[in-house]
Amino acid sequence: MINKRLLIKNLLAHNDENSFYDKKRLIDISLQEGKAKFLKHICALSNSNPKNNSYIVIGVEDEDSEIVGVDFFDDSKIQNLINAYLANPPIVQYENISFPHLPEGKVVGLVTIRPTGKITSLRKNIWKYYGGSVFFRDGSMSMSKVYDIEIKDNNSEIVQAIEAHSQNNIAHTLDGVFDFLNARKDYNPKYKVFKEYFVVCWAGQKKVVKDETFYSRVDIELINEQVRLFYSALDEVTITFNEDSFKIVEYINLGLQQAFKHFPLEETTIHFSEHGSYNIDSKLLFMPPQYDKKVLHHIYNTNNALLVKLQSAQKLTKNELIDLENLPATYLICYLNGFDDAIDKLITAKELLKKDDKLYLSYKQTMRILRKVKYN
8 A cells, every 4th residue: 555645755756747747836726727727737647657657746846846735625526527628537536645744734635647548638628728639748848749659658667666665564654643643632533443454543623412423623534545534624524433434424504694504515435345445435415505585685795795895905894794704605605596606706705815814714615615516
């Protein structure tokens, strides 16, 4: 089993970006430009590596490869995005990799691209790239090229050697467990061993409601691979497990005019086998709440007026400050009830909301919920 933290270090130590791996300070697939560039790199790496895995490391400075981290990106449906835009799509996996020196909530994103052996191309137009375009790696660049020549396999031996030097061992596992327990000691950390091989650690603030136990500020990590499976500073989850599996059900708190309710969002189950392997199944549970359209029109217009005042740096009233706290969630509710441009308004407000940590955290949580719903 590959220790993903060690794999990232070995990729960064190999040399600069090349035809089998790329590094990025961050990606943003909420916008068409960011989505298009991400798809271009996936396409180019897949085509340039027909017989081996290729990788994108996210959360690393370009100049000196310093690991600075990015926000936890919880998106099990990213393969749906790949399938929608690419013909002959590779198998793509996004994982959040923990590094002890990073601040809470920050990880390094690792995208693993497994080719199918066929030429991958854009299925349809996106941003400035045309449907039918084919990309390859030219050194550290992803370029559009003609592919009427045989693709050479220059990287398999190198990648196999890097992966071989990144295998997990008992020392890495024990260090990972102690790192987690020490970092999360304020949140009642626990661990469980599955199939005498896998170690899952988790922590969170516990509360009991009507005989059911919920956790907030939840952090869950598969120690063997240093993969963070779940992280949320806001949402509440339930955790159950047996000898074969570990299940997480995520809830979100939504509502209008101080009438909030917990809605189940997604169920994630990690199944462990006797043969040293595991798989993760995710199932969307969310049913969007429906509200009176007249009420929503009023809230939608109020949000739009707030944005205008923020953009012009006008002082907000006490009631407007309360409305501002709920702005990301109420825009989401409007979108889920047929106000199609509500999310465009919210994205427009991103830079303004960044000025307040609490508001920006709410924005990021809202966009994460939206991604899950849209991809399903």
